Amino acid sequence: MIVVSAATGALGRLVLDRLLERCPADRLVAAVRDPDKAADLAARGIGVRPGDYDDPAGLRAAFAGADRLLLISSPELDPVRRVAQHLNAVDAARDAGVGVLAYTSFLDADTRADGVTAAHHATERALRESGLPHVLLRHPFYSEAFLHPGLRDAVATGELADGTGGRALNTASRADLAEAAARVLTEDHHTGNAYDFTGDPWTYDEPARELTRASGVTVGLRPRRAGGALGWLEAQVEAGHLERGTDDLARVLGRRPTSLRQAVTALLG
Structure with missing residues (x-):
């Protein structure tokens, strides 16, 4: 059970x-x-x-x-x-x-x-x-904290606010982390392991490019720190605290984690 x-x-x-x-x-x-x-x-x-x-x-x-x-x-x-x-x-x-x-x-x-x-x-x-x-x-932090339906506003305005200073993020989607958990719970070779899960690291210029590609509207970056919890997260990114990347999630999933392109396409779709 x-x-x-x-x-x-x-x-x-x-x-x-x-x-x-x-x-x-x-x-x-x-x-x-x-x-x-x-x-x-x-x-x-x-x-x-x-x-x-x-x-x-x-x-x-x-x-x-x-x-x-x-x-x-x-x-x-x-x-x-x-x-x-x-x-x-x-x-x-x-x-x-x-x-x-x-x-x-x-x-x-x-x-x-x-x-x-x-x-x-x-x-x-x-x-x-x-x-x-x-x-x-x-x-890691969930990708959904940064990649969310509000990104449609960037398509409407042609600007994506970026408070990360160009540093990379090592986020992963809830769906990928849930699949990894399900595999660990139903497979016999994981006991005793400690997995450091991350997706493929990305920077804010990548969602700007993907929003442009998916929507046909040119979306550029606008340096601006968000308020509230997202602003705190962006400060952690800018300080370099989210740049570590591992292959643990990919190994447990048996595939690459959800790509930035897949995530943005799903948001707009």
Whole structure:
């Protein structure tokens, strides 16, 4: 049996979609905070169990009988509470006798214990100390944070705002990361590995070219930092923090990750 935690989130649903292509629905369980939000999953034949990261006893019941568990990291922003939630899940998985736990960590969580990686660093350490067989799926930032339907505005104006200073991004799409997780959960040679997932690195001049190609409208770059969360991400890019690239995602997928051209074409299409 394969259990997916946080299964009603965007990533969890994509993972279950890919798992349904690889195994029967009666082998799958969605562990969710609110089972009422998983009625569509139950309608597809997937088992649904309550699984709140703040409820250790409920997590033990949700994970019972799992040969494989995908622990999707909590969306909680407070790192102290997030670590506590993850430790609840790791302890519950150990107590429930889970066979192999796959955890969606973050790039550089093995070497950095601050900022974005703080909770992931602590969770990786807890997994090592737990004795549980596990796989680490270290994610980059999602491509969707930068490549989104709002890019259609760049076609309308002929300008694509770029606050990255021309530096490269090592993002990956949720769909590719979900497929990789599904493969790890259904294949036998991943246990004990730590994967640093990235797509093919890209710079902002590439989406400008692809928008031009796909739309027939010339789109140029306009140096300008966005506000809010995107502005913070762009600052990380400009500082060179997102330039690392690996082939781990391609090796697990058995193909190249979704290309910039494919992503932009899908957005416009």
